[in-house]
Amino acid sequence: MASPAAARTLLSGQESIRDWQESLYKDLHRNPELSHHEQRTAGIVAEQLAGFGFEVHSGVGGTGVVGVLANGEGPGVLVRADMDALPVAEATGLDYASTAVAPDGQGAQTPVMHACGHDVHISTLLGAARLFAQQRQAWAGTLVALFQPAEELGDGAKGMVRDGLARLIPRPDVALAQHVLAHPAGTVSTYSGPFLSMADSIRITLHGRGSHGSMPHLSVDPAVLAAMVVVRLQAVVSREVSPGEFAVLTVGKIAVGAKSNIIDDHAVLELNIRTYSKATRDQLLAAIERIAKAESAASGSPRDPQIELYNSYPLTDNDPEATARVAAAFAEHFPATAIQDYGRQTASEDFSDIPAALGVPYTYWAIGGADPEAYRAAQAAGRIATDIPSNHSPKFAPAIQPTLATGTAAIVVAAAAWLGKD
DSSP states (O other), X not given: OOOHHHHHHHHTTTGGGHHHHXXXXXXXXXXXXXXXXXXXXXXXXXXXXXXXXXXXXEEETTTEEEEEEEESSSOEEEEEEEOOOBSOOOOSOOTTXXXXXXXXXXXXXEEOBOOSSHHHHHHHHHHHHHHHHHOGGGBOEEEEEEEXXXXXXXXXXXXXXXXXXXXXXXXXXXXEEEEEEEEETTOEEOOOEEEEOEEEEEEEEEEOBOEETTOXXXXXXXXXXXXXXXXHHHHHHHHHSOTTSOEEEEEEEEEEOSSTTEEOSEEEEEEEEEESSHHHHHHHHHHHHHHHHHHHHHHTOSSOOEEEEEXXXXXXXXXXXXXXXXXXXHHHHSOGGGBOOOOOBOOOOSTTHHHXXXXXXXXXXXXXXXXXXXXXXXXXXXXXXXXXXXXXXXXXXXXXXXXHHHHHHHHHHHHHHHHBOO
8 A cells, every 4th residue: 555654754855865866877877887897887886775774785697786675574675777878979968978988799899878767767766775774764674676787688687586686685575667768857657567568689690692793693692682581571560460469570780791892691680579469479580580581592592591589578567456556656646747648668678577586566667857848849849759869869868857856756655655654
């Protein structure tokens, strides 16, 4: 049951942590780290949690950090934030913009940016953790603050599970998480049932026969083969998937050749699919394999294509009871204008791998991060898509306030729905 009195008590100290939290956020934004390399970030998180009085476990799943704050008998609540950044060159123009570069795994240096808002997630969970530590009289039970690496690769949650997460923490009654999106800052949105889609990336290596550009008759041209595969793939969703079923199939990369007068001996395609059901996912994967093999055979390829599945994300399917409890708590705390319905999202997350492994229900909600006035102006002009940078954009820059205040309050209010004393 929601405990609005407990939430109010816990949040009574929110203004006192504002300067600390904003400074922390700017530091994290200025110093992003790529997936599985979040050492500095993890160190800051561990130091802060220890200072609040949490029992801290570092190095879980590589760079993951888990803090446990026990406060007498009562339920257990796990709240998760992700920590990694993206290989994106920041173009926000902010005075705290990232200029960081890091190795990209292939030996080259790449710019790094918190282009997905994970710095907001870290800052708001640390803020909530500090408030729970300061106001122990208002709640009872156990709060687990989990900071996960490598969400952007889809394997960070599983890495923490494999590293013995279940042995390190008391089994919670519920798991919670949130994400900042390109909606008006100061707003929150819950969703019951399938909220974030499953996602899979597929790499297809198509084999041809190389030749000089002046002698194409001696080749099996992988560029032509790749083009035919791409064209054929465009009909999978429109002609094979039921019109009432959601599916997205995107060819994001085509790599072939090194010079205008050389016909290469192979081409590489990289695809991404999004679905809300396993049946549709399996249908897309089967169609992709069928088309790649059939077009290769039609082109006279010397051998079948190689098909590799990677960066797979599970479905985020919010538990109805847990979601209803959080929604009721939000309705008690936030003004009616702050409660919005962002709708189902086609982005993907690996958070649900954690509650699935622990065998507990979960709910995952969203908060807005866009400047409210800019959003309203863009909405009135019908230019949200062009004027409001979305997640993963080099111009993605959540308004510090009220984003941090709202995100911190959302975590506190949601967790207090289980932990708060009446």
